[in-house]
Amino acid sequence: MTDIKVTPHEQGAFYYGDEILHYHIQRRATDDERKVVIKVHPDERITVMAPKSASKEEVKAAILKRVRWIWESLLEFRQQQEFISPRQYAGGETYFYLGKRYRLKLIQQEETVPSVKLKRGRLEVCYSGEYNAELIKKWVMHWYEHRAYILYHQRLAELLPKTDWVTGLPNLKIMPMTRQWGSCSTSGRIMLNPHLVKAPKDCIDYVILHELCHIAEHNHSDRFWRLLTKVMPDWKANKAKLDEMAELYLNE
Structure with missing residues (x-):
């Protein structure tokens, strides 16, 4: 299934300034790859691909190391969203x-x-x-x-x-x-x-x-x-x- 939205197995959250940001954790089937991969989506979802055996604390620590990048990515997508308006099906669109x-x-x-x-x-x-x-x-x-x-x-x-x-x-x-x-x-x-x-x-x-x-x-x-x-x-x-x-x- 090629999803636009991922169904999470686990969830977590953290604060950045006054805003609370939620993320979804997906587990790899094995621990062959130990890297935690973070993805910020255009709809502002944050998904994290983590090793099977990594604890939630380890996953969150990896997220906090990239918290500034996550926030800047969210801001960029929010700015893009401002230019997306509903179709009017009028000439020139x-x-x-x-x-x-x-x-x-x-x-x-x-x-x-x-x-x-x-x-x-x-x-x-x-x-x-x-x-x-x-x-x-x-x-x-x-x-x-x-x-x-x-x-x-x-x-x-x-x-x-x-x-x-x-x-x-x-x-x-x-x-x-x-x-x-x-x-x-x-x-x-x-x-x-x-x-x-x-x-x-x-x-x-x-x-x-x-x-x-x-x-x-x-x-x-x-x-x-x-x-x-x-x-x-x-x-x-x-x-x-x-x-x-x-x-x-x-x-x-």
Whole structure:
């Protein structure tokens, strides 16, 4: 499962100035890696990947050593959040597709069938009748889902030869999600978020390979991460790129 939000096993908190900051602890399956890894997310969550045997006191001590960096990261994300406003589905807004930005252009024409297409660096919506933001949203989202369906199947077919543990073509479903980029059921069915099509191709490949690895390893064990590293050595960079833009890609 490629989560946007992580479900914690343990929780902790600390003060910085007058503010109390909460963090979630995830445990590695083994103690092969002793380093405590701290991640500050765009939605201001703080997650900590810690060795299985590390005490809560040891984890907190590692956090406090980086408390200034954590606080500065939170401030940076808060400043970015100020520029993210709800979509109005009006001309001139910026929309993403495969990591590139496109300006929305609305074209009102009499007796025309509603259509959405990329043209000359713009996302053009042609329609007849009066402007209706809800209808514009519906057409744009349908376009994203259609493009996602085509692209995800293409990328899945391209990536499958890397995954010799997968037999046959996995069932792929497109499903809007608010907290996940993708998921994999125990039966091997893969679900992908249509909003992921807004990200660069390398990020899409990362999520697909992540879910394909779950067919062999149904958790985030060290074996899982080794398998993912084998098929995509630079997955960390692609994940970081996706995490950085998550709030913008998910802004409807």
